[in-house]
Amino acid sequence: MNQDAMKKQAAEAALNYVEGGVIGVGTGSTVNHFIDALATVKSRIEGAVSSSEASSVRLAAHGIPVFDLNAVGALSLYVDGADETNAQFQLIKGGGGALTREKIVAAASQKFVCIGDETKLVKVLGAFPLPVEVIPMARSYVARELVKLGGTPIWREGFVTDNGNVILDVRHLEITDPIQMEQQINNLAGVVTVGIFALRPADVLILGTPDGAKTVDKG
Numbered sequence: 001m002n003q004d005a006m007k008k009q010a011a012e013a014a015l016n017y018v019e020g021g022v023i024g025v026g027t028g029s030t031v032n033h034f035i036d037a038l039a040t041v042k043s044r045i046e047g048a049v050s051s052s053e054a055s056s057v058r059l060a061a062h063g064i065p066v067f068d069l070n071a072v073g074a075l076s077l078y079v080d081g082a083d084e085t086n087a088q089f090q091l092i093k094g095g096g097g098a099l100t101r102e103k104i105v106a107a108a109s110q111k112f113v114c115i116g117d118e119t120k121l122v123k124v125l126g127a128f129p130l131p132v133e134v135i136p137m138a139r140s141y142v143a144r145e146l147v148k149l150g151g152t153p154i155w156r157e158g159f160v161t162d163n164g165n166v167i168l169d170v171r172h173l174e175i176t177d178p179i180q181m182e183q184q185i186n187n188l189a190g191v192v193t194v195g196i197f198a199l200r201p202a203d204v205l206i207l208g209t210p211d212g213a214k215t216v217d218k219g
């Protein structure tokens with residue numbers, strides 16, 4: 001079974017958590033499978049809050065109403081993918097550049113269901129280059145500060161986030177204390193969001209495997 005088929009399995013298993021109301025929907029290839037599956041049960045929900053323009057377009061194409069987060073208040077459920085997860089469900093996200101809106105929607109949600117394939121599970125976060133969204137004028141300054149932390153930041157040239165900012169992808173960080181590093185990088189002037197999701201980790205992890213989707217729910 002290939003990676004995409006495992007992502008699809010996990011996405012379809014996440015439908016078990018869709019009960020009603022307005023739900024939060026993330027971004028990426030795994031979430032695209034989830035949006036397509038959600039369309040088959042769309043009468044169950046009122047609509048969705050989306051973490052990116054791309055997901056909003058896909059939801060709308062399926063006839064699923066898309067709401068502004070400010071119009072709906074707290075969400076019961078958020079479903080999103082990840083680039084890496086550790087056993088504590090602390091994540092690296094932002095490979096698609098949607099990390100800031102993803103972190104906002106995750107924070108506003110009671111339950112965060114993370115979906116992916118089994119290759120996303122790692123012992124220590126950081127093999128995947130850590131995305132950091134930065135205000136454009138702060139790009140070089142933040143890059144120098146990230147070098148002081150031991151990282152090698154690479155500007156994702158030509159890419160602009162939905163918020164009009166730039167992304168630095170930071171290699172060579174071994175993230176042994178994700179909460180501390182999330183706070184430290186978020187505190188740099190000019191950083192909008194770092195792609196570590198440890199202060200608000202996922203609550204449920206669903207990983208596609210060759211033997212079927214495996215769900216671990218922290219309850």
Ligand SMILES: O=C[C@H](O)[C@H](O)[C@H](O)COP(=O)(O)O
Pocket residue numbers: 026027028029030031080081082083092093094095096097098099102
């Ligand atoms: O910005 C993108 C998101 O954080 C995605 O959830 C993450 O990159 C995983 O993407 P995919 O499901 O395509 O592997």
